Amino acid sequence: MNTKHIAAAVLFAGSLVITACGGGEETRKVPEGVKMPENAPSAEGGAAAGLITAADITLGEIDNAMVEKGKTTYDVKCQACHSTSENRVVGPGWKGITQRRKPEWIMNMMLNIDVMLESDPEAQKGLEQCLVRMPNQNLSKEEGRQVLEFMRTL
């Protein structure tokens, strides 16, 4: 986090009313495009790959086979911190998450967490509330997409 972000975070935290961990706000600004700051983590952080955009994701009818695979990944790699209700454990609960967040934002949080925490104001807002950096669980793009499909059923 660079100094500009820290300053912004302190100011923001002072006036923020926390309801739930990043998941429960009605109004929010979705970033149009996320820019990498100059001191963003290198490839070593696992985040050098380009961010996922809306064009990369096609949502159709719920694909039950994908949901099943997404649930399996969730049980091993996500469930310790995220419930399937609205309630926060370590990170936000997932019920209704796909109504609150755009699919590409969710995918980037799963697959490109270091870049998001470095540059995305909404991700940073979540960190201010949860205070635990979301782990990079090194999901493949395919696994991330399957988890997204599972989220759509919640």
Place this chain on the structure above:
Amino acid sequence: MMKRPLLMTGALMGAAGAVFLLVNTMPGCKPNTTKTVVTGDAASKVYVKPGTHDEFYNFVSGGFSGQLGIYGLPSGRLLREVPVFSVDPESGYGYSEESKGMLMTSAGFIPWDDSHHPELSQTNAVPDGRWCFINGNNTPRVALIDLGTFRTHSIIEIPNSAGNHSSPFSTPNTEYVVAGTRFSVPMGDDAQRDVPISSYKENFKGTVSFIKPDTSGRMSIAFQIVTPGVNFDLARTGKGVSDGWFFFSCYNTEQAYSLLEVNASQRDKDFIMAVNWKKAEQLVKEGKGKRVPGKHYSNWWNDRTHSAESTVYEDVLQIDPKEYPGIVYFMPCPKSPHGCDVNPSGEYIVGSGKLAALIPVFSFKKIQDAIAKNELEGEFAGIPVLKYESVLHGEVKKPGLGPLHTEFDANGNAYTSFFVSSEIVKWNVEKLEVVDRVPTYYSIGHLCVPGGNSAKPWGKYVIAYNKITKDRYLPTGPELTQSAQLYSIEGDKMELLLDFPTTGEPHYAQACPADLVKPREVKFFKIDENQHPYVAKGEKETKVERKGNEVHIWMTTIRSHFAPDNIEGVKLGDEVYFHVTNLEQDWDVPHGFAMKGAANAELLIMPGETQTLKWVPTKVGVQPFYCTDFCSALHQEMQGYIRVSPANSNIPLKGETKSVDAGS
């Protein structure tokens, strides 16, 4: 080699003054102070900017720590100490249930050893960055460290050996690494081994073993060559023109068994033993040799089950060179040789007689000619001894006192360490002429040039691994840090650049470019591939079960909580096994696990790994456990409680994590 016994050799005893005196009075050694030998730009040559990497990895023996030290060069920064032969409470190595098997031997669980000589695996006689071997000198063992994980991946015990010093040097494609026994001993069944010590000449034998690592790093002993009773010291493979041969230095050809300091220093010459290992290998393929008693363990770390697997062998295949002429020859070498080093082309073999005042250089071509023409001095215990003059390329005259060990650059130069005169001497191998010398502080043992034992040395530096530290650092009581010194060899003159401390006695070291190793690094273990019998792949698989008086807890960790973190129903008399799986799947996120009152160490569990801590409670009450490795802003909250009730209690066994509003 050992520090204090050698200090006692010669007329000068190992007091500080004596060491200074030696440095200052040696012929060819001008009095030097640190100020006169360090030039103005030395600092810039070893400066590695914050956030940038060193150019070389340096793999340094941990000596009597039993471990392997990993340093960066040219900075001399300590990067890691890899636990090998000694237990390591920091990582739980040797304390976790899974890792105890790595230290199993035919004598049981051995939690310590004396590690001496790192040796990098090779392809075409050049280090390839896959593995680093190191020998355990005390309870004879060889370990293989995987340079993808920087962990001890396998350890093999050497039967019919007593002190594995002459080890673990590699053949040019790591077909084998060798293990020559330092001490000869009687072998065979109980009656054959229960003999008077004074029957040394009659009953004591030596062995050199050829150890084969398979592609997974699991090691086995392909064959052993049994030799007359002598002490083996060091060894090097032939390569290039001498590929297929191996050379071992040996001392105590007097066959003394008491007061070796005097009794093993009588003869003008001892031997370098030349072994035609390809011929021995061929004999083995033909079914020659015989299996003899020799119980030994081969332990291997399984990266999928995250556990040690031990294989026990009852015997070993031995070849007696007296029955198969042409495998083994002795070459006379002055005097009690330590180093036995082969130049990059493979043509020259340099003996470093630690009590000699010259360096003999043998020629491989002449050795072959002498064998063909049968130019022998005689026999030693049934093994032919080649004529010294017939196999000698030449001698470096009066190079210094106490030559120990030699490595090479790519320009035809050799660098030999001199323990007694405390210096490094650079000399031309072909011309046998000294071209430069620098003092070391103090009493150098081995030295290392990156790739300096190989067919293609990278050169650039020579590093001195010293036996005496004295006044070089801030004093720390009677026990001081061990130390190394980095010299540039890029110019005509060697130039001292840096002192850096090491842990344990730095017997020997090797170095290779970091680029050979860095691409191999494993960043975490994939949880999907975890086959540990007690893995919990997600919190849904966590549970607590009783099996008699054993309580097994399938536990998970993730930033920043344990599941379960409230455990009740444990009773006095139970043995509690915490099987902890780290659910993280990112680099550099280990979690620690420590249990109050555990007569044990902590666990340090890498991402995707499962490790087990055994705890036997000794009193009734509620006790905490916690994460020892700072993992997040809520690390201090990463804790749990376990309740222990009296032996006759009826509290049901359960484990849970209570979220305030966990939803589903």
